[in-house]
Amino acid sequence: MFDQTTFDRNDALGQRLRSACGKANPPPALERAVKLGVPYAGKVSTGLHVRKFAKAVVSYAVCVVLLLGAVYLGFRLLSTQTPAATQPPVTAPTDTTDSIKPVEPTDSFPYTALPNDPELLLRLAQYGAPEVMDAKLNALGLKLSTKPLSTPSMAELRLILRDLGYDAYTTINDPLNNGSQPYDDATYTTVPLACYPTETGELVLIHSLIHSKQVTPYRNLLMMVLKSEGDTYKCIANFHPDHHITGRITDPNTTAKVQYNVNRLLNILALSGTKPEITQSPDEATLTALKDYLSSSPIIETRTSFYKPEHYDLYELALSNQAVSSLTARKYGLTGDETKWCILKHSDVENQLRTHLGISLAPKAWDALSEQCWDGSSDVVYVEEINTHFVYMEKERNSFALNQAFQAFETTDGRMIVYLLNDDHHVTVLLNPTEDGSYHIGAVQVLEDSNIPDEEAALFKPSTLITGTGIETRTVALPTVNLPTVALPKITVFPVHSPR
Amino acid sequence: MKNLQDDRDSIVAKYSQTVWRLALSRTRSEDAAEEVYQETFMRLFQKERSFDSEEHRKAWLIRTTLICCKRYWSAAFRDETLSLEEVTDIACYPDEDKGVMEVLLRLPAKYRIPLQLYYVEGLEPDECAKVLNIRPVTFRVRISRGKAMLKEKLKGEGIYV
Numbered sequence: 075m076f077d078q079t080t081f082d083r084n085d086a087l088g089q090r091l092r093s094a095c096g097k098a099n100p101p102p103a104l105e106r107a108v109k110l111g112v113p114y115a116g117k118v119s120t121g122l123h124v125r126k127f128a129k130a131v132v133s134y135a136v137c138v139v140l141l142l143g144a145v146y147l148g149f150r151l152l153s154t155q156t157p158a159a160t161q162p163p164v165t166a167p168t169d170t171t172d173s174i175k176p177v178e179p180t181d182s183f184p185y186t187a188l189p190n191d192p193e194l195l196l197r198l199a200q201y202g203a204p205e206v207m208d209a210k211l212n213a214l215g216l217k218l219s220t221k222p223l224s225t226p227s228m229a230e231l232r233l234i235l236r237d238l239g240y241d242a243y244t245t246i247n248d249p250l251n252n253g254s255q256p257y258d259d260a261t262y263t264t265v266p267l268a269c270y271p272t273e274t275g276e277l278v279l280i281h282s283l284i285h286s287k288q289v290t291p292y293r294n295l296l297m298m299v300l301k302s303e304g305d306t307y308k309c310i311a312n313f314h315p316d317h318h319i320t321g322r323i324t325d326p327n328t329t330a331k332v333q334y335n336v337n338r339l340l341n342i343l344a345l346s347g348t349k350p351e352i353t354q355s356p357d358e359a360t361l362t363a364l365k366d367y368l369s370s371s372p373i374i375e376t377r378t379s380f381y382k383p384e385h386y387d388l389y390e391l392a393l394s395n396q397a398v399s400s401l402t403a404r405k406y407g408l409t410g411d412e413t414k415w416c417i418l419k420h421s422d423v424e425n426q427l428r429t430h431l432g433i434s435l436a437p438k439a440w441d442a443l444s445e446q447c448w449d450g451s452s453d454v455v456y457v458e459e460i461n462t463h464f465v466y467m468e469k470e471r472n473s474f475a476l477n478q479a480f481q482a483f484e485t486t487d488g489r490m491i492v493y494l495l496n497d498d499h500h501v502t503v504l505l506n507p508t509e510d511g512s513y514h515i516g517a518v519q520v521l522e523d524s525n526i527p528d529e530e531a532a533l534f535k536p537s538t539l540i541t542g543t544g545i546e547t548r549t550v551a552l553p554t555v556n557l558p559t560v561a562l563p564k565i566t567v568f569p570v571h572s573p574r
Numbered sequence: 575m576k577n578l579q580d581d582r583d584s585i586v587a588k589y590s591q592t593v594w595r596l597a598l599s600r601t602r603s604e605d606a607a608e609e610v611y612q613e614t615f616m617r618l619f620q621k622e623r624s625f626d627s628e629e630h631r632k633a634w635l636i637r638t639t640l641i642c643c644k645r646y647w648s649a650a651f652r653d654e655t656l657s658l659e660e661v662t663d664i665a666c667y668p669d670e671d672k673g674v675m676e677v678l679l680r681l682p683a684k685y686r687i688p689l690q691l692y693y694v695e696g697l698e699p700d701e702c703a704k705v706l707n708i709r710p711v712t713f714r715v716r717i718s719r720g721k722a723m724l725k726e727k728l729k730g731e732g733i734y735v
Binding site for chain 2 (some may be wrong): 081083088090091092093095096098099100101103104107108109260328
């Protein structure tokens, strides 16, 4: 059927083709990057098409959800119009003394409904935990009611907050602080989330503080105590549990990476007997359910692949960035005693990042940081505070685009651990001190996330461990990189474990 | 760790050109080829894969390269109808070979890739058919037609072989 000469590889055409094609070579830098297992400049997005497809799916899903939401709201509006004719609607009061009535004990349950936001649910479960609330309320001589009492509806709570001036205010006009902290000119709004009565009729209100200038949505949960005064309420205390009670569960940036599985959480809550849409005063069962959820979630699976599982408490790990950083230290063979938080000058951190990683902090990074945890009077930043807040960085001359966030801390033996994050990679850098006071890079570990082919479930996968000179080509643009100056403990990349 | 790195180096060195040529030929864009090249090797190294032989590894790499190319172009945001004028990548070839490469790249992919696998990469017809996921007879037809088309086009460009 075929002429044998057709398949002669050594005919003139074959030789010409080989000659032409044989001279094609990939760029040397690309070849080198592939050998090292690090992304090539401008090609950090391996699996780009996968993410684009995922983005398209997500966009489509969001549209569908919005559409369904609009339809649902429409039905709700229609269905509530009929009873509204028989019940007086909640309207904005013209005279606050007549509009808001203090809470009267009744037999009705439950407390005010919560939004179905897993992060908020988790955080609220912490903030609303009796031991947490009690600690603060005790200082005021108050105690949460153990009897079922009715609380104002969400609409009524909004009116209460509005009457108190908390619907939209600036810090300079903070109703509670009397303008004592005019540190920025942003407008804040408080959104009520949950409400618990005390034995003496006060309302303990958990609310979210919305910052008008926050680029990244940052829901700052606060606790406010409202005391009834005749026919109205007065705010007698305003706590910031975000920083002072429990620490943060997670940063919004991390949340984007470490996605909570909403359905899974809600299912577990439902299994535990807690209706997701209605919260009760968080109890042991709820907390246990949350703990179970966390311990079996993909977060833990993937973290397990990063950290030695025996070194941490699952619950703590998921709930605390500080614990994560502490575990980063332990990953390098440091014991718990060695990971006490040290105090660093932020200029030191900045210098070290610039010198060793070629990264500069965006000016606003420190502004944001100082707003949260810098005391403003000195150059000192408490690292444990840093670790509760990701700090934005801008890409400068590194080809790796480590441009979003970092955590850094120093160990008591003088080593520095920097944790970097961007859309595609989690990078942990261990810096070893030298005699001249500078640092050398001891190790770099790069984790890539879900753009791995084969569509496996794990969010993060250990990909490459690079040490010594291996870093200098692509991971970061380093002026000089020396081999590790200390013998590092062996670092093992663990396989992804199945949920415990 | 060192052995692992050595192994990786030697594999990349050995198959670098094959993957690159194929990616470049299939995508006709150096930019796309870089991405495909990187992704192909990342796929190889991200998992511990065992191969029966070097031929098996080579076939896997070729197959993965073609899949990566396909997936690259299948993204909704990409334009598959890249004109030759846009293909600046041919500049990476020496002058005397540019003409041949231009003509080759102008061939439809269904003829271009079999020709490349057979003549340049040295795969046997049955191996080529397997990698391309087509029947051997189909492969032979494509080689035959592709070769005729290539000759014709080269002749049109004043290149006689």
